[in-house]
Amino acid sequence: xxxxxxxxxxxxxxxxxxxxxxxxxxxxxxxxxxxxxxxxxxxxxxxxxxxxxxxxxxxxxxxxxxxxxxxxxxxxxxxxxxxxxxxxxxxxxxxxxxxxxxxxxxxxxxxxxxxxxxxxxxxxxxxxxxxxxxxxxxxxxxxxxxxxxxxxxxxxxxxxxxxxxxxxxxxxxxxxxxxxxxxxxxxxxxxxxxxxxxxxxxxxxxxxxxxxxxxxxxxxxxxxxxxxxxxxxxxxxxxxxxxxxxxxxxxxxxxxxxxxxxxxxxxxxxxxxxxxxxxxxxxxxxxxxxxxxxxxxxxxxxxxxxxxxxxxxxxxxxxxxxxxxxxxxxxxxxxxxxxxxxxxxxxxxxxxxxxxxxxxxxxxxxxxxxxxxxxxxxxxxxxxxxxxxxxxxxxxxxxxxxxxxxxxxxxxxxxxxxxxxxxxxxxxxxxxxxxxxxxxxxxxxxxxxxxxxxxxx
Numbered sequence: 001x002x003x004x005x006x007x008x009x010x011x012x013x014x015x016x017x018x019x020x021x022x023x024x025x026x027x028x029x030x031x032x033x034x035x036x037x038x039x040x041x042x043x044x045x046x047x048x049x050x051x052x053x054x055x056x057x058x059x060x061x062x063x064x065x066x067x068x069x070x071x072x073x074x075x076x077x078x079x080x081x082x083x084x085x086x087x088x089x090x091x092x093x094x095x096x097x098x099x100x101x102x103x104x105x106x107x108x109x110x111x112x113x114x115x116x117x118x119x120x121x122x123x124x125x126x127x128x129x130x131x132x133x134x135x136x137x138x139x140x141x142x143x144x145x146x147x148x149x150x151x152x153x154x155x156x157x158x159x160x161x162x163x164x165x166x167x168x169x170x171x172x173x174x175x176x177x178x179x180x181x182x183x184x185x186x187x188x189x190x191x192x193x194x195x196x197x198x199x200x201x202x203x204x205x206x207x208x209x210x211x212x213x214x215x216x217x218x219x220x221x222x223x224x225x226x227x228x229x230x231x232x233x234x235x236x237x238x239x240x241x242x243x244x245x246x247x248x249x250x251x252x253x254x255x256x257x258x259x260x261x262x263x264x265x266x267x268x269x270x271x272x273x274x275x276x277x278x279x280x281x282x283x284x285x286x287x288x289x290x291x292x293x294x295x296x297x298x299x300x301x302x303x304x305x306x307x308x309x310x311x312x313x314x315x316x317x318x319x320x321x322x323x324x325x326x327x328x329x330x331x332x333x334x335x336x337x338x339x340x341x342x343x344x345x346x347x348x349x350x351x352x353x354x355x356x357x358x359x360x361x362x363x364x365x366x367x368x369x370x371x372x373x374x375x376x377x378x379x380x381x382x383x384x385x386x387x388x389x390x391x392x393x394x395x396x397x398x399x400x401x402x403x404x405x406x407x408x409x410x411x412x413x414x415x416x417x418x419x420x421x422x423x424x425x426x427x428x429x430x431x432x433x434x435x436x437x438x439x440x441x442x443x444x445x446x447x448x449x450x451x452x453x454x455x456x457x
Contacts, residue, residue, distance in 0.1 A: 015061045019057040082196040098411075099432050100403070100413040102388075108360070112349075114306070121339065133331045133335050135325065137308075140346075141163060141345070153285040154282065156289060160314065165308070167269065167299060168309070169325075171295060173324050175198065175232070186233040187234050187235070189211060192419070236268075236271070237282055238270060265292075265293065268292050293311060295312075301353075302350075308341050371442065375446065377392070379391050399415035399428060402448055402452050415428075
């Protein structure tokens with residue numbers, strides 16, 4: 001394949017030219033004819049060459065040099081908004097340091113367990129490999145999730161739980177169900193930037209409530225509910241994104257009391273819950289899934305490639321959400337994904353994997369905090385767990401300017417205002433400690449901070 005690509009790129013083979021026959025190229029390269037057949041078939045699948053029945057293989061008229069076939073680089077000049085960090089992180093080359101991204105490095109994930117589960121698929125029924133997912137998702141994974149909810153003191157029945165394609169899709173389905181364009185939605189300030197991006201897509205009016213080390217500012221929360229009458233509140237209770245803070249029991253009680261008084265529905269995103277050393281209060285447990293909707297997924301702990309989320313809510317709401325998922329995705333998540341996740345969770349290795357992750361992250365948080373402090377960057381607090389540090393830059397440095405300058409050094413950072421509804425986090429930045437063991441990244445950070453500080457002066 002490389003030989004053919006090189007010949008096309010070097011114009012030794014042009015559009016419409018006939019490739020050597022399978023037998024002659026096999027003889028020339030000293031490989032079996034089946035190897036040439038496989039290579040030609042793959043190149044044809046890529047669109048570089050075309051097969052003509054009874055005539056052979058020809059260079060496609062629309063073939064392009066490899067450089068033109070490469071994926072376009074992310075736009076660096078676009079506005080730094082809630083989509084900016086996502087697009088830069090997702091589209092950047094794998095070798096680019098990404099301390100601004102929201103996931104763990106591949107080598108930190110349970111690769112061996114995932115491979116064992118994937119190999120087991122070879123012995124699975126044909127239906128698992130070819131059929132649509134059922135409307136509520138695989139029953140084996142739902143049973144495992146019900147047991148996990150019980151560990152959080154959330155008593156849910158089988159008709160209160162459904163699987164989704166991802167945690168983001170779970171939030172999207174709830175927003176489709178509850179919101180109409182122009183409805184007011186309350187979020188933390190700062191909050192996960194994709195909450196803001198998703199709500200913009202739903203044409204919601206977004207209001208922020210200041211976030212403290214023990215949860216949202218309760219007095220301000222109560223004022224907003226009285227004056228703005230939001231339809232929905234979206235939050236992380238455990239290891240809040242981006243701050244790493246944890247909701248206190250007292251704050252949780254007051255939030256639920258206020259929500260009940262103002263008929264507010266709450267989405268509690270628990271995607272980081274398994275990173276906690278000890279479980280903190282959960283709104284869904286205190287509320288009993290009356291007005292709190294619990295969502296989650298395993299993209300942070302198992303795999304962002306094998307995606308699956310879930311929703312736990314009132315049974316009558318789940319019925320409507322299932323219909324919405326059928327309308328938008330024609331069924332629940334794919335059986336292959338749910339089977340892999342179920343096998344990893346049921347195999348006994350998941351708890352050990354999470355124990356190791358928590359220990360490793362504890363060391364990394366301390367080490368990264370120390371290195372950041374040496375650069376004049378101070379953590380807002382030291383989280384109980386997880387991989388985020390919410391930090392204040394030295395002086396009055398603008399995080400957006402720092403992030404833009406870092407991108408020129410091929411480092412993806414997450415400036416504070418992409419998380420802030422009020423745009424009051426201009427000198428804050430979120431760092432992913434698991435993505436910060438590359439010496440090149442630290443060298444680039446020093447250069448960028450020095451350059452932007454000089455520019456500001």
